[in-house]
Amino acid sequence: MTDLIRKSAAEMAAGLAAGEFSARELTDAHLERIEAVDSDLNAFITVTADDARATADAVDSARAAGKQLAPLAGVPVAVKDIAVTRGVQTTAGSTMLEGWVPPYDATLVTHLKQARLPILGKTNMDEFAMGSSTETSAYGITRNPWNLDRIPGGSGGGSSAAVAGFEAPLAIGTDTGGSIRQPASVTGTVGVKPTYGSVSRYGLIAMASSLDQAGPCTRTVEDAALLHDVIGGYDPKDSTSIRDGFGDFVAAARSKDVKGLRVGVIEQLEHDDFDPLVRARFEESLALLEEAGAEIVRVSCPNFEYALGAYYLIMPSEASSNLAKFDGMRFGLRVIPEDNPTAERVMAATRGEGFGAEVKRRILLGTYALSSGYYDAYYGSAQKVRTLVQRDFAAAYEKVDVLASPTAPTVAFPLGQKVDNPMTMYLNDIATIPANLAGVPGMSLPSGLAEDGLPAGIQFLAPALGDDRLYRVGGALEALLEHKWGGPILAQAPALEGGAR
Amino acid sequence: MSSEEVARLASLARIQLTDEELTRFAGEFDAILTAVASVSEVASDDVPATSHPIAMTNVFRADEVTRTLTQEEALAGAPEAADGRFVVPQILGEE
Numbered sequence: 001m002t003d004l005i006r007k008s009a010a011e012m013a014a015g016l017a018a019g020e021f022s023a024r025e026l027t028d029a030h031l032e033r034i035e036a037v038d039s040d041l042n043a044f045i046t047v048t049a050d051d052a053r054a055t056a057d058a059v060d061s062a063r064a065a066g067k068q069l070a071p072l073a074g075v076p077v078a079v080k081d082i083a084v085t086r087g088v089q090t091t092a093g094s095t096m097l098e099g100w101v102p103p104y105d106a107t108l109v110t111h112l113k114q115a116r117l118p119i120l121g122k123t124n125m126d127e128f129a130m131g132s133s134t135e136t137s138a139y140g141i142t143r144n145p146w147n148l149d150r151i152p153g154g155s156g157g158g159s160s161a162a163v164a165g166f167e168a169p170l171a172i173g174t175d176t177g178g179s180i181r182q183p184a185s186v187t188g189t190v191g192v193k194p195t196y197g198s199v200s201r202y203g204l205i206a207m208a209s210s211l212d213q214a215g216p217c218t219r220t221v222e223d224a225a226l227l228h229d230v231i232g233g234y235d236p237k238d239s240t241s242i243r244d245g246f247g248d249f250v251a252a253a254r255s256k257d258v259k260g261l262r263v264g265v266i267e268q269l270e271h272d273d274f275d276p277l278v279r280a281r282f283e284e285s286l287a288l289l290e291e292a293g294a295e296i297v298r299v300s301c302p303n304f305e306y307a308l309g310a311y312y313l314i315m316p317s318e319a320s321s322n323l324a325k326f327d328g329m330r331f332g333l334r335v336i337p338e339d340n341p342t343a344e345r346v347m348a349a350t351r352g353e354g355f356g357a358e359v360k361r362r363i364l365l366g367t368y369a370l371s372s373g374y375y376d377a378y379y380g381s382a383q384k385v386r387t388l389v390q391r392d393f394a395a396a397y398e399k400v401d402v403l404a405s406p407t408a409p410t411v412a413f414p415l416g417q418k419v420d421n422p423m424t425m426y427l428n429d430i431a432t433i434p435a436n437l438a439g440v441p442g443m444s445l446p447s448g449l450a451e452d453g454l455p456a457g458i459q460f461l462a463p464a465l466g467d468d469r470l471y472r473v474g475g476a477l478e479a480l481l482e483h484k485w486g487g488p489i490l491a492q493a494p495a496l497e498g499g500a501r
Numbered sequence: 502m503s504s505e506e507v508a509r510l511a512s513l514a515r516i517q518l519t520d521e522e523l524t525r526f527a528g529e530f531d532a533i534l535t536a537v538a539s540v541s542e543v544a545s546d547d548v549p550a551t552s553h554p555i556a557m558t559n560v561f562r563a564d565e566v567t568r569t570l571t572q573e574e575a576l577a578g579a580p581e582a583a584d585g586r587f588v589v590p591q592i593l594g595e596e
Contacts, residue, residue, distance in 0.1 A: 103574035196554045210553050239560040240553070309537040320514060327515065329589050334580035336590070343590045344515065352517030360516055361526060364507065365533065367514045378537070381544035386551040388543060423532050439554020464555060 004029045009075050009169040009223040016063070016074045023056035023063075023074030027118045030076045034120065034167045036498035040148060043162040045081050045139045046089050047121035052076060055118040062116075070115035072226055077112055078168035080159050081122035082129055083214070084203045085109055092205045093127040093137040093155075096326050096333050096354035106203025107238070108172060108214055108231040115230045120168050123158030127356045128323065129179055129207045131155050132428040135419045136358045143415070144187060146454050146493050148500060150412035153183025159217040160187040165496055170227050171217040176207050177311055178408075178432025180215050181444035185407035185457025188446045188489045190474070191217050192224045193432075195464050196439030197242035199228075200235035208318035209240075211311075211436040219490060221445060221474040225249035228467070247468030253475035259293035261473060263460075264400030268304040269431050274409045277450035282406045285447045285458045288480040289473070299399055301392035303385060304434050310385035311433040312426055313369050313378050320366025326354065361422060390438045397463045402473050405431045407444040407457035435461050443470040445478055446489040455489055502530045 004026060007015065015021055031049050038044055059074035084090045084102035086109075091097045105113070112119060126136040134142040134157025142157040144150040145165035152161040159171035160183030173180035175193035184191030192215045199214045206212060216227035228249050235241045265286065270279070290296050328334035328350030335349040355363070369378040396403055408428055418425045435442040442461045450456040458477070462469040482488055504523040507530065511518045518526070572585050581588035 100578050103570050103577055236562050240555070240557065242555060303543060306540050306543055309540045312533065312537050313540065328580060330587050331578035332580075341590050343592045346590045347515040348512075348517040351515055352519075355516065357522070357525075360511075360518070360522070361529065363514050363516065364510045364526060365530065367510045368530070368534075371510075371513070377541055380550060381540040382537075383550035383552060384544035384548040385540045386554075387548055390551060390554075422529055423536055426533075426536075437554070 005033050005166045005169070007169070008220045009072060009218065009226060010220070012075045012169060013072055013226070023059040023118065024053065026074060027052050027056035027076050030120055030168060037165055037496050038167060040143060040496065040498060040500045041145060041161045041165050041167070042140050042142050043123055043158045043165065043167055044078070044121045045091055045093070045124050045158070048088055048119055051088070052118035052120050055116055059116050070230070072230060073116040075117055075170065076120050076168055077117040077227070078120050078123050078159060078162045078171040079109060079112070080125055080156050080172050080174060082125060082174055082205045083109055083172060084205065085119070085122065088122065090122065090205070091139065092129070093125040093139060094354065094356070094359070095138040098138070098333065100332050104203065107200035107235045109203065111231050111233070117170070117230070123156070123162055123171060125158055126155035127359050128205065128319070129155040129174060129176060130319070130358045130362055132178070132182055132425050133419060134158060135415065136356055138356060141415060144412045145496050146188065146412065149414055150454065151186065151415055153186040153412065155179040156183045156217065160184055160189055160191070163187070163189050163217050163219055164490060164493070169219065170223060172214060172231070173217045174204055174212055174214045175436065176211045177315060177429045177436050180217060181432050181442055181457070181459060182408045182428060184217060184444040186412035186455065188455030188493065189217060189219055190221055190224050190443070190445045191215065192228060192443045192467070192470065193435060193441060194228060194232060194467055195242070195441045197240045198246065198467070199232050200238040200241055202235055202237040206322040208315040209322060210318060211315060213436070219488065221471060221478045222250065222253040224443070225253040225471045244465060249468055249471045252468040252471035255472055256476045256479050258289055258473055258476045261294045261402065262400040263289060263294050263296050263473065264299035264396055264403045265296060266304065266403055266405045267298055267300045268302065269405035273427065273430065274406050275411070275451050278406050278410060278456040281448035281450050281456045282458055285477055285481065286404065288484070289477055292476060292480060294473070297400060299396045299403065301396055301434070303388035303392050306385045307389050307434045307437055308426065308430055310382040310389070310437060311429070313382035314386065314437070316362040316366035317369045317379050318366070320363045320370065323359070323363055326351065358422070386437045389434050393434070393438045393440060393463070401462070402469050403461040405459050406447070407431060407459040411451045411454035411456055431459060440464050441467040441470055443474050445474050446481070448481065448489070449492065502527050502534070
């Protein structure tokens, strides 16, 4: 492995600016890494080597000509296959969209192109982002670089595995109930779900529109801040886009100062569902923050108990509506039944064949929750719980600046262990869901090695528009932990040489 | 939930399911619905519903002509197209 790909994105950007290596060399090093190890990981559905090289060459020419470049120009990035890319197949991990080539770019992809980050390809994911393990993809499972028999998290397991496996220094994820943060937690990487509305949803294939939010997947907190700066901002094409909340994330990440910061530990997320060593690494992280001058207090968010139930009503309800467009009429798969192929029967056959089990499950659950006679009891009640969860957050933020919990209850579990038991799989999201219901930002970063020598994550949450607080506390904790470990946590991961499978 | 009820939902959602899927989902939905039903315990009449995390009202844009997809681009991903239109299966005359 070359040293080049082990650098942080910030170090890569500095090396490019100083002329130590070219964007082309950097991009080629990552493409070679993908060539060598992606047969083991399957983090990518599509690799766009030619496009990436062309962008890198353009950056090198511009730099040679003395042109002003964006801070991350020339630093490669991978994009979750849920963001549409003009001229490049976009599948959302589904057979429904196999071979579909979008005629436009998602706004965040436009931002990446304008800042001239070479896009290495499109990463694997649970089908339509529905899952916590990347096992529901129609394009094969993705494996965890720490242990190839374990899940890389989900739904953004391709992005987390690519970043943890040094195939890309930066990746884009989307987080509807934890799909950026939980994959980060189980791969020893950093993932941020920004405040709802602060990164445009235009061109992201929607699962649950009131919950979906795109964000950065990286190896360091500073890199997440740098990428967040590129993709965030107001977008008139997204009617839920917000106009403020864009603090100086990079400065916050670099401040390394938590003196006087009040960190609230959520009592409702301290229970036995979290594995002992996951909890131990969490407590040790809090102790480090306290030594550095932060104040640790316990806070109660009593309605978080109902958050999982509310989420698994609201999300399927919105998904059942959003996925109605996949009907075999205007784009994507069309299956024509032999017998009497009317439009309605073509739709049913197309959706029966094009969707996998988890997608069908959620569409049917959503159809049920929204149907007359059940609407008030299910969807209506879930929306009220959403209000109660927001009130819990508001009360907590009167006492503290940020909230903390373990990101996920366990380390990466074995492939196949939960995929046939939906309710067990859904419980992975217990700590991450409240942020989506309330629209507040969240970050996961590594807290240390726990069960089976695999990484665990600590999650911080901040009030809406307070994303800079995450970067402040995250950057400080990362520095304290790396000092203790003697380097980044990924230095402890087994070497991935390729050819294991 | 019975497999007949699942079949009714599948028909509403326009998803053709196999008998095996109908049986499997019927069993799973009981467990999932039991788990999520707890929301009604705290959803009392005095709690307002929230549909959207960051409240907004009346989001408008200026009524200006901007670039949109060309007809060719819009039809490029169609399963079937002809004469600048989507070709769809028979709709009228269905039972």
